Amino acid sequence: MSVPQKIAEQEVRTMLAGTCIEPGRFELRDATVPESAPEGWALVDIAAVGLCGTDYHIFAGKHPYLEYPRVIGHELSGRLVHAAGGMEAGSLVVINPYLSCGACRACRRGKPNCCTRIEVLGVHRDGGLCGRIAVPIENLYSAEGLSETEAAMVEFLAIGAHAVARSGIQAGDRVLVTGAGPIGIGTALFAELEGAEVHLLDLSRRRLDLAGRRFGFAHLHDDGKAILQGDLADGFDLIFDATGTAKAIEAGFPLLAHGSTYVLVSVVKDTITFEDAEFHKRETRIVGSRNALKSDFERVMAAIRDRKIDTAALLSAEFPLSELSTRFPALAADREELIKAVVRP
Numbered sequence: 001m002s003v004p005q006k007i008a009e010q011e012v013r014t015m016l017a018g019t020c021i022e023p024g025r026f027e028l029r030d031a032t033v034p035e036s037a038p039e040g041w042a043l044v045d046i047a048a049v050g051l052c053g054t055d056y057h058i059f060a061g062k063h064p065y066l067e068y069p070r071v072i073g074h075e076l077s078g079r080l081v082h083a084a085g086g087m088e089a090g091s092l093v094v095i096n097p098y099l100s101c102g103a104c105r106a107c108r109r110g111k112p113n114c115c116t117r118i119e120v121l122g123v124h125r126d127g128g129l130c131g132r133i134a135v136p137i138e139n140l141y142s143a144e145g146l147s148e149t150e151a152a153m154v155e156f157l158a159i160g161a162h163a164v165a166r167s168g169i170q171a172g173d174r175v176l177v178t179g180a181g182p183i184g185i186g187t188a189l190f191a192e193l194e195g196a197e198v199h200l201l202d203l204s205r206r207r208l209d210l211a212g213r214r215f216g217f218a219h220l221h222d223d224g225k226a227i228l229q230g231d232l233a234d235g236f237d238l239i240f241d242a243t244g245t246a247k248a249i250e251a252g253f254p255l256l257a258h259g260s261t262y263v264l265v266s267v268v269k270d271t272i273t274f275e276d277a278e279f280h281k282r283e284t285r286i287v288g289s290r291n292a293l294k295s296d297f298e299r300v301m302a303a304i305r306d307r308k309i310d311t312a313a314l315l316s317a318e319f320p321l322s323e324l325s326t327r328f329p330a331l332a333a334d335r336e337e338l339i340k341a342v343v344r345p
Contacts (some may be wrong), residue, residue, distance in 0.1 A: 001024075004075035006075050011204060012031070012032060012187070013033040013035075013225055014030045014031060014032060014033060015028065015030070015031055015032075015033045015130050015131035015132060015345075016028045016029070016031075016130065016131065016288075016321060016345070017029050017030070017031040017071045017126070017129065017130035017131075017132070017158045017251055018049075018069050018070070018071060018072060018073060018129030018130065018321060018324055018343070019069050019070065019129075020059075020068060020069060020072055020220075021068060021069045022069070023059070023060060023061025023068075023302055024059065024060070024061065024329075026059055026324070026328045027325065028321065028322070029323055029326070030326050031130060032243070033132050034129060034132055034133070034134050035157070037134040038085055040136060040137055040138075040177075041132075041134045041136050041142060042082065042084035042085065042134070042135060042136075042137050043080070043081035043082060043132060043133075043134055043136060044076075044078035044079065044080060044081065044093060044095065044128075044132065044133055044134075044135055044140065045079050045080075045081055045131065045132050045161075046073075046076060046077075046078045046129075046130060046131060046133060047077045047078045047079055047092065047128050047129050047148035047151070047255075047343060047344070047345075048076075048077045048131065048149050048151065048152035048343070048344055049073045049075060049076055049077075049128055049153070049321075049342065049343045049344075049345065050075030050076075050127050050152045050153055050155070050156060050327075050340055050341070050342050050343075050344065051073075051075070051331065051340075051341045051342075052074075052075055052156055052182060052296070052340075053077065053116060053120070053181065053182070053183070053244070053335075054072075054122070054123065055072045055073070055185060056331070056332040056335065058122075058147060059328060059329075061129075061337055062132065065123060065124065065125070065162060065270055066123055066124075070122070070123070070126060070127070071122065071127050071128075071129055071130060072122045072129050072130030073121070073122045073127035073128040073130070074120060074121045074123065074127050074128065075097075075120035075152050075153070075155045075156055075287045076094070076095040076097065076121070076127075076133075076152060076155070077092065077093065077094055077095070077143060077146075077148050077149075077150075077152040077154075078093060078095060078128070078133070079091065079092055079093070079149030081132070081221070082151065084137050084140065085137045087142055087219070089138070089236065091141075091142060091144070091207075092143040092144065092146065092148060092151055093140045093141060093142060093143055093151070094139060094140075094141045094142075094143045094146075094151045094155070094297060094301065095128065095133075095139060095283070096139040096140075096141065096155070096292075096297060097109055097120055097121035097122065097127070097128075097139075097155060097295065098113055098116065098118055098119075098120055098137065098139075098291050098292075099117070099119040099120070099125070099136060100112035100113075100115035100117075100119040101115050101165070101270075102115075103119075104116040104117060104143075105279075105288060108294050110172065111293075112293070113162070113290055113291035113292055113293050114228050114290045118291075119213075120291075121133075122247040123215060126152050127135055128345070129321065129324075129343065130345060131297075131345050141294065141297050141298065141301070143301065145305045146304055146305065147311075148300060148302050149311070149315065149318065149342050150311045151175050151301075152273070152342055153304075153311055153314055153315075153340060154297055154300045154301055154304070155185065155292070155297070155344075156182055157186045157189075157190075157300045157303075157304075157309065158183075158292035158296040158300050159183050159186060159187075159265065159289075159290065159291070160183060160184075160186030160187030160188075160189065160190050160242075161186070161190045161293055161296045161299050161300050161303075162189040162289055162291065162292040162293060162296040163187050163190075163240055163265045163289035164187060164191050164194060164300070165236055165295075165299075166249065166263060166287050166289045167238055167239070167240070167261055167263045167287060167289075168261060169191060169194045169196055169238055170192060170195075170196075170259055171195030171196065172195060172196070172197070173194075173196045173197070173238050174197050174232075174236040174237045174238070174257070175188075175190065175191045175196040175197065175198045175199065175236060175237065175238045175239070175240070176199045176200075176227075176236040176238070176239045176240070176252075176255060177198065177199070177200050177201070177239075177240045177242060178200075178201045178202070178224075178239065178241050178242065178243050178248055178252055179201075179202060179204060179241065179242035179243035179244070179248070179266065180200045180202035180204070180207040180208055180211050180238070181202075181207065181242060181264060181314045181335070181339075182314075182339050182340055183266070184200070184202070184240070184242035184265075185211055185215065185244045185314075185339065187240045187242055187265060188200060188215075188217065189210075189215065189309060190199035190299075190303075191238070191240070192246070193303065193308060196238070197219070197264055198219065199219035199220075199221060199227075199232075199236070200217050200219065200220050200221065200269045200302050201221045201222070201224055201227070202221075203222060204222070205209050205222050205282060206219075206336040206337055207336050207337070208220040208221075208222060210336075210337050210339070214310075214313040214314075214339075215310070215313055218245045223253065224251050225254075226247075227255060228254075228255065229306075232264045234257050234258075235254075235255050235256050235257035235258075235260065236255055236256060236257055236260060237257055237259075237260050237261070238261050238262075238263065239252050239255060239256060239260070239261075239262050240262065240263045240265055241262070241263070241264050241265060241266055242265045242266050243266055244266040244267070244268060245266075245268060245269035246268045246271070247270050249262065249264065249266075249268065249272050250272060252277070253274045253278065253279065253284075254278070256284050257282070258281070258283065259282065260282055260284050260285070261284070261285040261287060262286050262287065263284075263287045263288075264286065264287070264288050264289065265289050267290075313339075314339050314340045315339070315340055315342060316337070316338045316339045316340055316341055317338070317341040317342070318341070318342045318343075318344065319341075319343065319344070320343070320344050320345075321343050321344065321345045324343055331340050
């Protein structure tokens with residue numbers, strides 16, 4: 001072996017990468033630290049990573065679009081290794097994890113969030129639960145004015161912000177959010193910012209009580225069949241489903257007011273059925289909401305900077321990556337009082 005080859009091998013640096021090897025098996029594996037990026041891409045040193053339902057589903061083997069092993073992590077903040085996109089080296093950025101092709105019909109029509117060839121970091125390709133990652137420059141947004149932890153919360157909040165933006169919500173609308181997990185809470189927070197009267201529905205009293213304590217939501221329901229009475233007898237102008245279950249989505253149709261909109265935030269593999277006569281007499285509008293756009297990320301960051309969103313109330317746990325192997329099973333097993341866990345690589 002020549003001397004230059006030995007020197008080159010010595011210069012190779014490694015990092016820990018949080019990897020789901022197979023369902024139920026998570027490990028911290030050594031990976032090579034990327035030292036260069038393709039044209040149009042930039043290197044980002046990861047600062048914080050939020051764990052979400054997708055990561056827990058991957059760990060449990062319930063994600064339909066994933067091949068193992070996979071480095072997870074798509075709720076990401078980091079710092080630029082080199083200047084890029086008009087930002088200086090060391091600048092704090094939020095990473096948009098939805099990598100679009102830029103050429104399909106959806107992309108050409110300004111809807112890269114539903115690109116036909118979309119690749120999501122941590123799902124279709126390795127994610128950011130590691131020390132450094134390469135990302136398209138156009139997917140990096142300045143997080144000036146936010147902390148590293150706050151910046152890692154932007155992506156999941158953008159899901160709810162996008163759903164609210166898609167809904168046509170108006171001040172004074174009566175809104176029901178079904179599913180009081182992180183996505184549901186984020187959706188409810190942005191619906192409130194639009195001046196809506198927000199109600200939460202969840203079968204878990206623990207989740208509802210947590211939402212009430214931390215965010216002051218006053219209208220909490222744990223029985224969908226008992227909602228339509230008194231002032232609520234006419235139903236809801238807007239319903240956002242964030243449950244991820246077909247049964248819950250179907251149960252929401254009778255709760256819609258006449259002239260209402262049903263926004264499906266969660267994604268299910270099952271077939272959803274409803275009675276056409278009931279649907280038509282309400283002139284209900286069904287809206288699908290997928291991922292988020294740059295404008296949604298910017299809306300979330302502005303709300304955090306203006307302290308309209310209490311990020312401290314969202315944070316349930318924060319710990320180093322070195323602890324995740326031992327903590328992951330417990331986090332995945334009981335999430336009823338878990339909103340957002342943030343990992344620091």
